[in-house]
Amino acid sequence: MTIADAEPDRHPLLAHLERLSVAAPAEPAPAVKLPPPWILIADDDPIIRDVWTGALRQAGFRTAYARDGAETLERLQTVLPDLMILDLRMPELSGTAVLELIRLRPALALIPC
Numbered sequence: 001m002t003i004a005d006a007e008p009d010r011h012p013l014l015a016h017l018e019r020l021s022v023a024a025p026a027e028p029a030p031a032v033k034l035p036p037p038w039i040l041i042a043d044d045d046p047i048i049r050d051v052w053t054g055a056l057r058q059a060g061f062r063t064a065y066a067r068d069g070a071e072t073l074e075r076l077q078t079v080l081p082d083l084m085i086l087d088l089r090m091p092e093l094s095g096t097a098v099l100e101l102i103r104l105r106p107a108l109a110l111i112p113c
């Protein structure tokens with residue numbers, strides 16, 4: 001079909017579009033249920049750990065905890081959290097030192113703290 005063959009009051013592209021076979025929209029993909037995010041709580045105060053753990057679990061998150069900076073680094077060898085709550089003042093290894101060390105490891109550097 002050329003522009004000269006088109007009906008005078010119709011745009012030539014409309015006729016062309018009508019001839020195209022348009023597939024019906026596909027069924028929406030079923031929703032994928034993702035597991036709840038992991039949150040690592042690193043704090044030397046057991047009350048603070050318990051408060052965070054209780055609130056986060058009640059909200060549907062999975063939690064792990066560490067009692068000091070050294071234990072935090074140990075936990076990060078087995079758990080890759082989606083988020084980390086990090087106390088900056090802890091014994092043995094401060095949260096600041098932990099943060100500096102995890103930023104040096106590419107696999108851990110993107111964990112929000």
